[in-house]
Amino acid sequence: MYLRYCKNLLFTLIPHPVETEDYKISFFKPTTQQALKNRNLIIKLFLAWAVAIFGFQVLLRVIEKPVPEEALITFSSAWEKIEAGEATYSDFQAAAQSMIQVMGKITIQPDHYAALKDGTGWALSKVYPEDELSELQQDVLYLSELRERITSLRDDEYLQTKELIISKAAPALDIGEGTLLAQLLAIGLDDNLQVLQEENRMMIPGIMDLYLIHNRSFLTDTIFLGFPFHYFYTAVLLLVFFIGLCWIYCYRTDKLHAKLNFLEQID
Amino acid sequence: MKKISLLVLSLIPLMANASNDVTQLEGSFKVGPAIILIFILSLFILVGILFRAKDTTDYYAAGRGISRVGSGMAIASNWMSAASFLGMAALMYGTGYHGLSYVVGWTGGYVLLLILMAGQIRRYGKYTAADFIGDRYYSKTLRTIGAVIAIIISIAYAVGQFGGIGLMFKWVMGIEYNLAVIIGGSVVLAYTLISGMLGVTKNMQIQYVIIISSFMIPLFLLTYKFDYFWLVPQIGYGSAVQDIVEGIQISEKSGLMNSLGHHFAIVPSPEYAMPWAPSSGQTFFQWMAIAFSLMIGTAGLPHVIQRFYVVPKARDARWSVVWGLFFICLLYWSAPVYSALGTILSANPEVGKLSPDAIVVYTAQLGNINPLIVGLLAAGGVSAAFSTTSGLLVAGSSAFAHDLYVKVINPMARPKTQMRVARLGTLLMAIIITVIAMVDLALIAQLVAIAFSMAGCTIFPLFLLGIWWSGSNRAGAKAGLIVGGIVTLIALTYLVGARAGWTLPYNDFFTYYLGAWYFAWIGAPLAIATNIIVSKLTGETPLEIRKFLIDKVHS
Numbered sequence: 001m002y003l004r005y006c007k008n009l010l011f012t013l014i015p016h017p018v019e020t021e022d023y024k025i026s027f028f029k030p031t032t033q034q035a036l037k038n039r040n041l042i043i044k045l046f047l048a049w050a051v052a053i054f055g056f057q058v059l060l061r062v063i064e065k066p067v068p069e070e071a072l073i074t075f076s077s078a079w080e081k082i083e084a085g086e087a088t089y090s091d092f093q094a095a096a097q098s099m100i101q102v103m104g105k106i107t108i109q110p111d112h113y114a115a116l117k118d119g120t121g122w123a124l125s126k127v128y129p130e131d132e133l134s135e136l137q138q139d140v141l142y143l144s145e146l147r148e149r150i151t152s153l154r155d156d157e158y159l160q161t162k163e164l165i166i167s168k169a170a171p172a173l174d175i176g177e178g179t180l181l182a183q184l185l186a187i188g189l190d191d192n193l194q195v196l197q198e199e200n201r202m203m204i205p206g207i208m209d210l211y212l213i214h215n216r217s218f219l220t221d222t223i224f225l226g227f228p229f230h231y232f233y234t235a236v237l238l239l240v241f242f243i244g245l246c247w248i249y250c251y252r253t254d255k256l257h258a259k260l261n262f263l264e265q266i267d
Numbered sequence: 268m269k270k271i272s273l274l275v276l277s278l279i280p281l282m283a284n285a286s287n288d289v290t291q292l293e294g295s296f297k298v299g300p301a302i303i304l305i306f307i308l309s310l311f312i313l314v315g316i317l318f319r320a321k322d323t324t325d326y327y328a329a330g331r332g333i334s335r336v337g338s339g340m341a342i343a344s345n346w347m348s349a350a351s352f353l354g355m356a357a358l359m360y361g362t363g364y365h366g367l368s369y370v371v372g373w374t375g376g377y378v379l380l381l382i383l384m385a386g387q388i389r390r391y392g393k394y395t396a397a398d399f400i401g402d403r404y405y406s407k408t409l410r411t412i413g414a415v416i417a418i419i420i421s422i423a424y425a426v427g428q429f430g431g432i433g434l435m436f437k438w439v440m441g442i443e444y445n446l447a448v449i450i451g452g453s454v455v456l457a458y459t460l461i462s463g464m465l466g467v468t469k470n471m472q473i474q475y476v477i478i479i480s481s482f483m484i485p486l487f488l489l490t491y492k493f494d495y496f497w498l499v500p501q502i503g504y505g506s507a508v509q510d511i512v513e514g515i516q517i518s519e520k521s522g523l524m525n526s527l528g529h530h531f532a533i534v535p536s537p538e539y540a541m542p543w544a545p546s547s548g549q550t551f552f553q554w555m556a557i558a559f560s561l562m563i564g565t566a567g568l569p570h571v572i573q574r575f576y577v578v579p580k581a582r583d584a585r586w587s588v589v590w591g592l593f594f595i596c597l598l599y600w601s602a603p604v605y606s607a608l609g610t611i612l613s614a615n616p617e618v619g620k621l622s623p624d625a626i627v628v629y630t631a632q633l634g635n636i637n638p639l640i641v642g643l644l645a646a647g648g649v650s651a652a653f654s655t656t657s658g659l660l661v662a663g664s665s666a667f668a669h670d671l672y673v674k675v676i677n678p679m680a681r682p683k684t685q686m687r688v689a690r691l692g693t694l695l696m697a698i699i700i701t702v703i704a705m706v707d708l709a710l711i712a713q714l715v716a717i718a719f720s721m722a723g724c725t726i727f728p729l730f731l732l733g734i735w736w737s738g739s740n741r742a743g744a745k746a747g748l749i750v751g752g753i754v755t756l757i758a759l760t761y762l763v764g765a766r767a768g769w770t771l772p773y774n775d776f777f778t779y780y781l782g783a784w785y786f787a788w789i790g791a792p793l794a795i796a797t798n799i800i801v802s803k804l805t806g807e808t809p810l811e812i813r814k815f816l817i818d819k820v821h822s
Contacts, residue, residue: 057542105538183615215544
């Protein structure tokens with residue numbers, strides 16, 4: 001009922017066909033029945049098109065909330081204690097684990113990666129036996145050298161050195177040796193484990209915020225055919241809708257032309 | 268025949284040389300992909316020769332003998348450029364959900380094009396965009412400006428295509444990028460000069476089949492291999508998107524590896540799918556502005572508009588859009604699959620920073636797909652760039668020969684001279700495009716988006732008002748064009764300034780609100796408003812134009 005009222009109101013506000021002999025054309029002042037019907041069809045399809053595209057994105061924007069990843073909550077708590085000088089082993093471990101997780105993100109920028117690498121190595125040095133640290137440092141340097149020399153990432157020596165580093169460093173950070181974080185740790189250690197540059201220390205909390213806070217809502221958290229719903233809507237459904245709109249326009253136009261005996265010239 | 272068989276047999280070991288033992292994905296000359304590429308390019312030239320243009324009508328409008336579905340395929344092939352084939356996945360690979368604004372912009376624009384323009388343009392019955400502008404606004408000056416704009420837009424658009432061709436030739440041949448651009452550019456130029464649009468249109472139908480097949484086949488293989496719903500990869504990759512969001516641990520898909528020996532695993536990366544992720548550096552405003560600019564740009568691109576002249580009547584023009592959009596969507600539904608799988612397969616930092624514009628090919632390579640199929644994929648990318656570039660060169664040379672030379676400089680020119688001038692125009696454009704493509708300005712899709720914003724600010728308002736409002740007159744058109752042109756100039760100045768390291772006044776403001784990929788969001792409405800205001804304040808459109816609009820376009 002309400003929709004019908006709105007529709008009537010909309011079409012009352014829009015000018016209707018005016019029979020004229022002055023050869024003036026205006027989309028909003030159709031001069032024939034065919035033009036009137038065509039205009040109304042275009043307006044309906046245009047509104048559907050605009051709402052489907054922009055309306056949905058506006059809705060997404062309105063209802064979204066910044067939600068931190070679990071890793072950020074862990075990191076923030078640990079980093080606060082580290083900065084206050086009250087950190088325990090588990091705080092260093094938690095901070096390092098969170099930083100490694102961000103280092104594994106595909107979108108990470110090189111300077112951010114370098115800062116986190118510095119931070120991870122430093123955190124590791126705080127929980128690693130001091131007398132064994134130089135040996136680990138040697139292994140890390142050797143891995144870097146090997147990386148320059150090898151022709152295949154499946155090189156035996158390279159893989160063995162990585163495994164050696166994992167077997168030493170991962171337990172110290174409470175990371176399982178067969179995990180993805182352990183793999184990232186092996187290639188994510190700095191050449192100088194004991195020093196965290198002041199510039200990087202300042203940057204790290206901001207970097208963590210940047211990569212670990214996301215705009216989420218029920219539209220992003222609802223799963224549909226395996227997709228987050230908003231992603232499915234924009235990447236798949238909207239395109240189906242566009243084809244549908246085009247089909248409707250052609251079909252309705254053909255019917256209208258047939259009804260009004262509207263013949264198109266061929267040249 | 269025996270010799271050929273022996274040659275092929277001797278090449279098989281070389282072709283089958285998979286990329287298992289490497290530390291990076293770029294490499295030397297790839298025999299299998301090169302043979303496939305040469306075969307496909309030869310096929311294009313052969314078809315071009317068989318269906319070559321015989322006169323100017325053939326050259327410009329393919330004799331108006333193409334069916335709806337055929338025209339739809341040609342629209343899709345013409346449209347599915349390097350930006351679609353390579354650039355779309357590149358954008359999503361780099362910026363996640365933000366990249367979908369390009370998918371929406373480049374498909375949603377066809378709805379506008381159809382409901383506002385397709386049939387009317389066909390009924391107007393002009394060959395080129397400049398032809399329409401010159402006739403509708405009864406102005407030789409506007410015709411000339413329209414032709415120049417069409418040429419500039421075609422060049423801007425084609426730069427991205429040449430970039431794509433260069434990347435793929437570089438990947439296949441293992442040669443330097445600039446040399447690859449020169450070789451690829453020369454081949455596409457030779458083809459366009461030989462065939463003209465009749466060949467192009469026939470060729471486009473063949474190209475569409477090659478493009479879409481080469482794009483789809485690796486998808487089925489990749490989704491099957493990595494345990495996603497492979498029967499419809501365009502739906503099946505939904506789980507891959509969710510896997511990226513939640514992360515994949517090594518134990519979950521044990522045994523699955525990329526070609527470099529890394530586990531099929533990734534840390535939780537919600538930024539890939541969540542809207543306007545801060546780490547992408549892209550905002551809600553930019554998403555909306557890009558989608559809007561690309562949509563109105565679609566409805567203003569000369570080489571897209573020109574496709575409606577090659578169908579017999581307006582009804583065919585309308586239905587060819589539906590078919591065209593369907594064929595286009597087949598690719599646009601698929602591009603995000605490459606991006607999602609490429610994100611997981613290249614997640615290990617050891618893979619290094621990959622060129623996003625080649626992520627489609629890298630994904631197949633990292634997925635350890637047979638090198639011949641990866642080669643077919645690269646050939647499809649080249650084919651996509653070729654089909655669009657041919658259309659662009661024809662649209663640009665049409666503007667040069669038909670709208671500038673015949674209509675302005677030498678109205679008495681014979682058809683033979685006109686053809687010669689068209690070919691000279693094609694050659695000049697190709698040289699300019701090659702030179703610009705060698706300066707690596709931006710991602711392919713972003714370069715193409717510049718052309719869309721230019722079209723949205725200049726040609727779109729002229730067509731929209733020219734068709735739907737007889738009150739829009741010459742003075743209004745000129746004023747609108749000036750405003751659209753100024754906005755374009757400002758945006759491009761700030762783009763060049765940013766690349767050159769200049770700090771221009773209000774740099775942050777203009778680079779954000781008049782970004783080179785989306786300045787039409789404000790340029791187009793301003794140009795339309797100016798056109799309307801100036802038209803209202805000045806004299807009426809001549810009676811014969813108004814009569815023509817009523818009798819021919821709207822009746």
